[in-house]
Amino acid sequence: MVWPIVQQGMNERFAGASAGTAFGAGSYFADDAGKVDQYVIRDETYNAAKALHQRLYSDSSRHPGNVFYVFVVRVTLGHSVKHAERGDQCFNPNSQMRNGGGYVTWRELANIPNHDTPYNSLFAAAGAGITRFRYNEYVVFHSDQTYPEYVLAYHRR
Numbered sequence: 001m002v003w004p005i006v007q008q009g010m011n012e013r014f015a016g017a018s019a020g021t022a023f024g025a026g027s028y029f030a031d032d033a034g035k036v037d038q039y040v041i042r043d044e045t046y047n048a049a050k051a052l053h054q055r056l057y058s059d060s061s062r063h064p065g066n067v068f069y070v071f072v073v074r075v076t077l078g079h080s081v082k083h084a085e086r087g088d089q090c091f092n093p094n095s096q097m098r099n100g101g102g103y104v105t106w107r108e109l110a111n112i113p114n115h116d117t118p119y120n121s122l123f124a125a126a127g128a129g130i131t132r133f134r135y136n137e138y139v140v141f142h143s144d145q146t147y148p149e150y151v152l153a154y155h156r157r
Contacts, residue, residue: 002069002151003052010073010146023083023122024091024106026141029075035135037156040068056153064155072150075140078120081109090122107141120145 004011012027030036046063047053057063081090095108109119122139140146 003050005071005148006052006055006151009148010143012141012143021105023124023137023139024109024141025097026107026122026139027143027146029073029138029140030135031138032135033070035137036070037068040070043067043069064153067153067155070152070154071148072152074147074149075138076120076145077123077138077140078145079112079117080121080123080138081119083122083124090119092118109141 001014010027012025043063044066046057053063083090090110091106092108092110095106097105097107109122111118120140124133124137124139126133126136
């Protein structure tokens with residue numbers, strides 16, 4: 001999934017494809033690499049047929065084996081709603097949808113109180129709410145709020 005993001009940017013329509021949608025069907029971001037590392041997939045060996053490998057690993061740079069990739073993304077959060085304070089009320093009730101497992105998820109945020117304008121992003125603070133998350137998470141529901149600037153390759157120790 002790395003190469004399509006390099007070519008075309010983020011796409012919230014794939015929300016939950018591999019990890020679920022705890023805070024709605026959007027693109028998820030974190031300010032701590034430890035959170036991001038929970039979702040990466042190991043790239044074990046070089047494959048000449050992969051466009052990403054053709055671009056990253058030329059004759060002078062060998063594939064290091066067992067590498068992981070993350071993106072550094074610029075995200076415009078705008079006016080954020082805090083999930084811990086508003087819970088499910090932070091979503092537009094008309095944007096509910098059922099995923100393949102029958103669970104309800106959302107695609108749009110509620111309006112800012114006393115305005116006709118919806119919130120721009122959702123903020124789930126670390127240590128807040130019932131579940132006491134370890135990391136801050138930020139969710140946007142429109143890919144035009146994102147700009148993947150760098151792709152980083154790393155090894156785990």
